[in-house]
Amino acid sequence: MPMPDRDLLCDSPQLTDLYQLTMLQGYLDCDMHQQATFEFFVRKLPDNRNFLLAAGLEQLLDFLECARFSDAELDYLAGSGFFRQNLIDYLAQYRFTGAVHALPEGVLFFGNEPLVRITAPLPQAQLIETRLINLLQLPVMIASKAARCRMVAGDAQLVDFGLRRAHGAEAGLHAARAAYIGGFDGTSNVLAGQRFGIPIFGTMAHSFIQAHDSELAAFRAFAESHPDNLVLLIDTYDTERGARRVVQLADELASTGVRIKAVRIDSGELGDEARRVRSILDAAGHPDIGIFASSSVDEYLIRSLVKRDVPIGGYGVGTHLTTSADAPYLNCAYKLEEYDGQPRRKRSSGKATWPGRKQLYRYLDESGLLRFDRLCTEDEMDSGGTALLQPVMENGQRLQSPESLDHIRERVRDQLSMLPAPFRDLDEQATPLLQISDALQQLAVETDRLSNGGSG
């Protein structure tokens, strides 16, 4: 008995840190409902990242539009001993009514550059902090790592294989979307395919081979079931023998019109295995059968295989992509920059921020390469640059319908073409390009001087 469709996004505002709610109790008790501006940014890029790509905005906007507390959640809070009835009443009525400015998905950004700016009554802007960071960090990491893979892979097919090693369900879904944004051709993740319209890929695992009485029997059975999608996994027992069985099957199938698209290799030293398999296939007159490789693939391995000119036409990239294994978190934050018209900033050791509502301008050179970015106060007119933060939500409502993923993918291709060579290098650490405008530096000095936080 099939069930109705479901919404898999967790839209519960209860998915938050307790301190957001204890702070809200304080704000309500002091009647602090004035407009607050918070900005989300990455303080410093991981050592092994020269750029990041904006991603995850659509999921954030969905959350802001849909998040409501359920009765059971309110009951839990009321019984927790932390809160009084005025907070429970407030949360029962909660909906986000604020404004959002953001970098469009797929735009390049760097350390200390605001990716999203929220302006809303203080309790609302505060409440969303935890989930906002949670929703943005992962897609940014994955889209950026996917772009690194694409930059070194040339035209090779790249498929996200990461769902099983993703950190939970939502991570698998959002990583598939972000990988596609970053330049992958598709995903093995069926639900992501359905939900986001991403092309899906997949054929067989070792268990299919093992369940049959022989490898050749398994190949034959699969060819019968999937004459149009025939990629055969050949390393279950012995890769070269697997390749010879593929040749045998290809010859058997010759008269039927069924074509073996590719073989997949999922173990061993992929470059050496691919060369041996290529020789066997070519010698038997099957240069048209491609080779697809998986197993611990990441951008570094792809680069080394491409440099060696190995005969691999596509890669399944799983664990290392989906967990962003070499940089599994970002040093990112969502910080109050203005309250009730007054700029604010924190000055904690190593974690100081630039105050006030800001805009980010980008400057290119005459050949279209990135020269520098400049962080400015919102009302500065910075001539010659392009303002990157765009209004995307007002009064809690989206200003545009969601962008298509194809459109975002095109933007990523454009953006990556703006990167100067050192930023494209996987190993070199490129020098950040961010300038701070004079007006913003002045505002920081003023903010510190006026701040009673310092002296009062």
Place this chain on the structure above:
Amino acid sequence: MPMPDRDLLCDSPQLTDLYQLTMLQGYLDCDMHQQATFEFFVRKLPDNRNFLLAAGLEQLLDFLECARFSDAELDYLAGSGFFRQNLIDYLAQYRFTGAVHALPEGVLFFGNEPLVRITAPLPQAQLIETRLINLLQLPVMIASKAARCRMVAGDAQLVDFGLRRAHGAEAGLHAARAAYIGGFDGTSNVLAGQRFGIPIFGTMAHSFIQAHDSELAAFRAFAESHPDNLVLLIDTYDTERGARRVVQLADELASTGVRIKAVRIDSGELGDEARRVRSILDAAGHPDIGIFASSSVDEYLIRSLVKRDVPIGGYGVGTHLTTSADAPYLNCAYKLEEYDGQPRRKRSSGKATWPGRKQLYRYLDESGLLRFDRLCTEDEMDSGGTALLQPVMENGQRLQSPESLDHIRERVRDQLSMLPAPFRDLDEQATPLLQISDALQQLAVETDRLSNGGSG
């Protein structure tokens, strides 16, 4: 208008790799519905882990009991071009009817030891692979890392602060549960508190301080709103000045009976900051106000702070725990070991498995310390050891109601006390203790000899 409660577990079997479904099409076409046994195990522990803890079983059993395809999912599959109607009809009726054996949550395990064993008709046992790995890997990683923190933290309070940097919603929820299993005292994650009955912790962020006109005004406002839960964040502007303001407030509050429980430090070199703050508080006659520290805390930092005997009574552990940053994935797999009564195994380079249904026995020495584990065929009677794989599901139904988290936490304490010293060391790499029984080694030889995969 509050909304009804919701179920946040993603129970969609569509959250899977496409190849599971293309293989199912093949199994159906060949009428391969016999019983299959798959085992889930970690091939080799990460270099910086000497043990792992079983975790995530309850969420897996929930999934196995609840997973059904929705109409929209079936429509998507039918329109995908990969499948024929016999598969769609099968999936519309799909429910898991198999048996599960597993290590109870909280049990120690090591490389190549089965954590979960599934026996079910082949298509069912195959279909669940992706989500099974996805549901088990993260809790195992987090429970194990939490236990490492607990082992070095002594009696210090440990609170999970990781939700914001978790990889999505489900990761945040499941990590909070796993951290609690591993020995944490609670979490900042409100929804995890509600859902799993975990104690929740939290007071204020820097934004609360910044939103007020002065730090002291913020402290006073918070004390008024939260007289029973008063932990003050003191590093927004200047930590030592913050500490002196806490002293001022404590003196103001003395006559009211309101007590400041602790201060929190979230930046700088935590040990030095804590000592300076301790001096200020003590000199002012407030030795009862505790110090809670957060910011890039992990087991290595806790160990070094504890060794220096710094005056910190509790830690908020976020990013490094929730992403298992120093080991963000496990080299884990779910492999077919038997089909239709015949043992199977794969022999891929570096990825060979032991065939057949297996049982894992544990042997302790006279002082209760772990001596070795032995992997046996299921029907071997291995005398003197304890069989670790327990039946937990039959015919798709749980055999017991879920264990309480308190019970699992107790088990973890017992289990950790069985670890020999080298396994408790954060740096040393302990030698694995797994033996393979003679019967199992013999079975592997037989399987390879008989397997038509090799010769047919």
